[in-house]
Amino acid sequence: xxxxxxxxxxxxxxxxxxxxxxxxxxxxxxxxxxxxxxxxxxxxxxxxxxxxxxxxxxxxxxxxxxxxxxxxxxxxxxxxxxxxxxxxxxxxxxxxxxxxxxxxxxxxxxxxxxxxxxxxxxxxxxxxxxxxxxxxxxxxxxxxxxxxxxxxxxxxxxxxxxxxxxxxxxxxxxxxxxxxxxxxxxxxxxxxxxxxxxxxxxxxxxxxxxxxxxxxxxxxxxxxxxxxxxxxxxxxxxxxxxxxxxxxxxxxxxxxxxxxxxxxxxxxxxxxxxxxxxxxxxxxxxxxxxxxxxxxxxxxxxxxxxxxxxxxxxxxxxxxxxxxxxxxxxxxxxxxxxxxxxxxxxxxxxxxxxxxxxxxxxxxxxxx
Amino acid sequence: xxxxxxxxxxxxxxxxxxxxxxxxxxxxxxxxxxxxxxxxxxxxxxxxxxxxxxxxxxxxxxxxxxxxxxxxxxxxxxxxxxxxxxxxxxxxxxxxxxxxxxxxxxxxxxxxxxxxxxxxxxxxxxxxxxxxxxxxxxxxxxxxxxxxxxxxxxxxxxxxxxxxxxxxxxxxxxxxxxxxxxxxxxxxxxxxxxxxxxxxxxxxxxxxxxxxxxxxxxxxxxxxxxxxxxxxxxxxxxxxxxxxxxxxxxxxxxxxxxxxxxxxxxxxxxxxxxxxxxxxxxxxxxxxxxxxxxxxxxxxxxxxxxxxxxxxxxxxxxxxxxxxxxxxxxxxxxxxxxxxxxxxxxxxxxxxxxxxxxxxxxxxxxxxxxxxxxxxxxxxxxxxxxxxxxxxxxxx
Numbered sequence: 001x002x003x004x005x006x007x008x009x010x011x012x013x014x015x016x017x018x019x020x021x022x023x024x025x026x027x028x029x030x031x032x033x034x035x036x037x038x039x040x041x042x043x044x045x046x047x048x049x050x051x052x053x054x055x056x057x058x059x060x061x062x063x064x065x066x067x068x069x070x071x072x073x074x075x076x077x078x079x080x081x082x083x084x085x086x087x088x089x090x091x092x093x094x095x096x097x098x099x100x101x102x103x104x105x106x107x108x109x110x111x112x113x114x115x116x117x118x119x120x121x122x123x124x125x126x127x128x129x130x131x132x133x134x135x136x137x138x139x140x141x142x143x144x145x146x147x148x149x150x151x152x153x154x155x156x157x158x159x160x161x162x163x164x165x166x167x168x169x170x171x172x173x174x175x176x177x178x179x180x181x182x183x184x185x186x187x188x189x190x191x192x193x194x195x196x197x198x199x200x201x202x203x204x205x206x207x208x209x210x211x212x213x214x215x216x217x218x219x220x221x222x223x224x225x226x227x228x229x230x231x232x233x234x235x236x237x238x239x240x241x242x243x244x245x246x247x248x249x250x251x252x253x254x255x256x257x258x259x260x261x262x263x264x265x266x267x268x269x270x271x272x273x274x275x276x277x278x279x280x281x282x283x284x285x286x287x288x289x290x291x292x293x294x295x296x297x298x299x300x301x302x303x304x305x306x307x308x309x310x311x312x313x314x315x316x317x318x319x320x321x322x323x324x325x326x327x328x329x330x331x332x333x334x335x336x337x338x339x340x341x342x343x344x345x346x347x348x349x350x351x352x353x354x355x356x357x358x359x360x361x362x363x364x365x366x367x368x
Numbered sequence: 369x370x371x372x373x374x375x376x377x378x379x380x381x382x383x384x385x386x387x388x389x390x391x392x393x394x395x396x397x398x399x400x401x402x403x404x405x406x407x408x409x410x411x412x413x414x415x416x417x418x419x420x421x422x423x424x425x426x427x428x429x430x431x432x433x434x435x436x437x438x439x440x441x442x443x444x445x446x447x448x449x450x451x452x453x454x455x456x457x458x459x460x461x462x463x464x465x466x467x468x469x470x471x472x473x474x475x476x477x478x479x480x481x482x483x484x485x486x487x488x489x490x491x492x493x494x495x496x497x498x499x500x501x502x503x504x505x506x507x508x509x510x511x512x513x514x515x516x517x518x519x520x521x522x523x524x525x526x527x528x529x530x531x532x533x534x535x536x537x538x539x540x541x542x543x544x545x546x547x548x549x550x551x552x553x554x555x556x557x558x559x560x561x562x563x564x565x566x567x568x569x570x571x572x573x574x575x576x577x578x579x580x581x582x583x584x585x586x587x588x589x590x591x592x593x594x595x596x597x598x599x600x601x602x603x604x605x606x607x608x609x610x611x612x613x614x615x616x617x618x619x620x621x622x623x624x625x626x627x628x629x630x631x632x633x634x635x636x637x638x639x640x641x642x643x644x645x646x647x648x649x650x651x652x653x654x655x656x657x658x659x660x661x662x663x664x665x666x667x668x669x670x671x672x673x674x675x676x677x678x679x680x681x682x683x684x685x686x687x688x689x690x691x692x693x694x695x696x697x698x699x700x701x702x703x704x705x706x707x708x709x710x711x712x713x714x715x716x717x718x719x720x721x722x723x724x725x726x727x728x729x730x731x732x733x734x735x736x737x738x739x740x741x742x743x744x745x746x747x748x749x750x751x752x753x754x755x756x757x758x759x760x761x762x763x764x
Contacts, residue, residue: 032653033669071443255672258652267650272444274645276637277404277668277684278654279629280677284662292653293405293669294638297662305653 001048003136003192004080004116006107007040008100009124010057018361019242019341023062026054026124028239029324029342031252031261032292032305035066036239037124038270039261041073044122046266047132051080051114054124055103057087066271073269083110099211104202111195119198121191127237127248129261129268132192135230139192142168144228146197146218149190151236155244156180160187160214162229170227173219185229188238189214235260246339246359249305249322253288275308283314299329307342316346320356338362371451373423373486375508375565377416378476381409381496382429382469387617389763390747391717396428397616398496399435401700401718403628403637404668404683406646407438408615409496413445413454414644419504421492423452425482427475429468432458444647457482471586477575483568491571493564493588499624499635500612501642502563507606511565517601518570520544520593521563523612533559534589536605544603547593558605561612564588570601611635622715622743625681625698629664649684649701659690675705683718697729700748709752713760717748728758 009026019028026037037054044052052075056063063084069075070082085107104111104121111119118139120132130149139147148170150162156177163172164185177186201217210216218227235257237248251257262268275294280286285300294309299316307325312318315332321339328345329335335346337354341364346352350368354360362368385397392400398409409426416424424447428435435456441447442454457479459468469475476483476493483491490511492504502521511519522536530551536558537546548554574592578584584591597603611634615621627633637644651670656662661676670685675692682688682699689707697711700718705711709722714729722728729744742761746752750764758764 034652253655255655258655262652268652269650272648274643274648276644277666277681279638280662280665280667282664286656286660286662288658289656290653291656291667296638301656 001133001136002116003049003118003120003132004051004053004111004114004195005044005049005120005122006053006055006104006111007037007044007122007124008055008103008189009037009060009063010055018363019245019339020059022341022364023059024056024124025239026056027063027066028125028245029307030127030239030245031249032290032307034127034268034270036127037063037066038073038268039127039129040122040124041067041070041075042266042268043128043130043132044120045073045075045269047130049120049132050075050077051116052082053107053110054082054084055107056084060084060086068271072271080114085110100213101202101205101211101216104198104213105206108199108202111199114195117195118192119195121189121198123189125239126188126190127239127261128232128235129265130232130234131265135192138168138228138230142228143226145225146191146193147228147230148192148218149188149232150185150229151188151232151238152183153186153236153238154180154183155238156184156186158240159238160189160218161185162187162227164229168228168230170222170229173214173222175215175219185231186238187214187229188232188236237261242339242359242361243357246322250303250320252305253290253303258290273308281314284312321359341365344368370485370487373452373488375421375423375490375492376483376486376488376568377421377424377492377494377504378479378483379409379412379416379424379426379494379496380472380475380562381426381435382432382475383497383616384430385497385616388621389618389745390750391618391621391715391745392431393747394431395434395748396431396496399438400615400621401683402499402615402621403625404666404681405649405701406644408499409435409438410445410644410646411499411501412494412496413439413442413447414642415500415502415504416492416494417445417447417645418642419502419508421504422447422449423486423488424454425457425479426454426496427469427479428456428458429475432456438647440647445645452486455482471584471591472588473575473578473584473592474586476571477579477586480572480575483572488568491566491568493562493566495562495614497616498561498612498614500608501610501635501639501644502608502612503642504563504565507563507608508565510606511604514541514543514604515602516565516604517567518593518596519565519604519606521561521608522558522605523561523608524557525559527554527557530554530557530559535559538605542605542607544597544605547589547597549589558607560589561608562589563608564593570596618715618743618745622698626679626696628666628681629679651684654682657690660688675707689724706754713742714744714746714758716746717750719749720746720751722746722752723754723756725755726752726757728752729760 161174161177162170278295281298292308299312302319309326316329334351340362381398385392447454654671657674668684674690675688683701685702691708712729745763
């Protein structure tokens with residue numbers, strides 16, 4: 001495809017609190033064996049987009065460790081492939097970049113030198129399975145300047161809401177929506193346009209000291225530019241706080257939803273860890289749960305998601321919880337509505353309980 | 369010019385594996401699935417790289433397509449190297465001649481040029497159909513220390529079973545004094561594992577002589593080893609302690625899978641110091657439904673389980689419907705077991721489909737249960753129709 005991509009890895013970190021102390025949003029573990037960024041990387045590769053620049057702002061160690069040279073996504077290429085742009089200081093401001101416009105301005109050379117004519121701006125906090133060729137075809141068909149990806153949801157609070165006319169054109173943009181009582185079109189912050197257009201827009205905005213891509217460019221130029229919207233159907237999970245993380249994760253216990261994410265077309269790739277298959281002991285009891293490889297289960301697990309290498313000892317009960325990599329839940333502990341980050345140990349006979357709308361998060365490497 | 373290597377491994381993967389029946393109808397034995405997410409050859413390939421040997425020739429011959437595709441560029445085993453790596457070596461035509469690999473020794477003979485490229489001191493000869501975790505570098509150190517011409521890995525079997533194996537009789541220094549192929553009255557219990565380390569210069573000369581001998585069967589056990597012994601070369605036995613199983617038969621393949629469920633079998637896949645690598649399928653975690661019951665079982669990624677699984681190995685991407693019961697069985701990748709089907713003491717091949725209410729294998733505890741059983745085998749991509757019965761010991 002004649003499209004390159006710039007991927008923002010660091011959206012909404014502040015709202016994910018404990019889960020993003022040590023990582024970018026994009027490297028947030030999701031659905032038992034993935035990181036959020038796996039979905040967009042796989043979508044891009046499956047759509048034939050292989051020139052990908054990743055912009056990381058902070059805490060990017062775990063992201064770099066996860067992506068390495070991009071081999072697990074077939075992105076270790078001689079031509080194109082992955083480039084990661086760690087935090088940098090822009091020449092003009094002598095400060096870490098603060099906004100999408102500044103970041104795009106600072107990688108303008110990378111964008112210019114890429115051989116593709118189109119650019120897709122994406123982010124690392126959405127789990128979905130999407131073929132960007134559809135977006136590209138639509139963009140061409142509509143002769144659009146910019147085509148944005150949208151999805152239908154009621155979760156409209158603090159999100160960007162385009163008003164879409166019957167031709168699919170965006171007639172108006174509301175920057176900060178409120179919760180909707182019925183489903184509305186919400187932007188996914190994914191945009192396709194000609195590289196030359198983006199570079200012109202970014203240069204002009206940067207010169208004026210503008211920083212907000214959505215407000216200063218999209219909203220300001222809604223009528224001047226032909227902005228179209230394309231709806232991503234199927235499962236779309238935008239993760240921007242603990243509540244949405246928990247809610248969207250648990251949705252995947254439903255087979256139809258899961259198939260929408262994993263059987264939606266392309267494979268979802270992730271870093272291969274060579275874990276052995278999961279071992280169930282004689283005392284195991286598991287209902288309605290997703291279990292990754294490398295676990296040892298001899299306790300009870302219900303309505304939960306276990307990542308790789310989790311150990312549930314005899315007598316332990318885990319319900320409605322998400323246990324990330326290498327979590328150890330020892331004898332006779334009880335957990336309900338809990339999210340444990342990587343390497344958490346819950347010792348014998350502990351009881352930890354959160355609530356559906358307020359799951360308790362236990363920070364990485366903690367021993368309870 | 370290739371950089372010199374101390375040791376090059378040659379993995380014999382050309383055997384037809386007829387004793388595995390329908391499982392090897394379309395794939396070579398080393399490519400048969402094992403342990404939920406592996407192929408048999410993963411153990412040998414992983415042992416090799418874990419032993420810091422990074423140049424491996426895989427000698428294929430029979431049904432090589434799937435095996436070749438599986439090995440690919442060797443990346444899953446970290447064998448995609450600038451210098452060395454993994455090479456699939458099928459028999460090929462030469463000017464004026466060309467033939468199949470006539471025997472194990474002939475397979476190496478036909479690839480002398482490949483080995484010479486790396487100018488190695490030693491050549492390690494391996495089989496692609498064993499399940500074990502072995503550090504070949506320890507065997508190599510012993511070989512060097514003994515100033516041996518050939519070192520043969522041996523496994524100590526119960527003496528009453530020794531007459532089924534090639535047996536090494538050794539002196540007190542472990543030097544081989546006699547080699548007896550399946551002796552009626554074994555003098556030792558040291559069974560050859562079919563793993564050899566040779567000094568390359570020495571082996572090369574023996575291979576050339578062996579090729580010129582029109583009466584030779586071109587086999588390591590039958591020809592090369594006896595010839596070397598007869599000429600007074602220094603042959604040593606290296607005793608391997610640990611889990612080892614030749615999975616050349618249906619029952620040994622089944623047993624080795626069951627050993628994964630036995631904590632005391634010595635076969636541990638969860639060993640971060642000696643990982644077994646495999647080419648990964650991109651599958652989400654497995655899902656256990658409301659009606660799932662799992663006891664003493666191994667389950668891999670991409671499975672959907674809403675039935676009962678006991679003492680069984682469920683390979684990646686397989687489906688177990690509601691009410692289905694699987695006991696003491698191996699289900700290979702992508703197999704589908706429909707609602708209320710019963711599978712006991714069976715191997716279900718990759719992609720096989722067992723439809724509703726069908727039954728495969730025998731129930732030991734059933735009305736006729738006298739503890740006698742034989743593995744039922746459902747071949748890859750075969751279908752067992754709804755309500756049909758595959759009896760114990762049957763192969764479909």
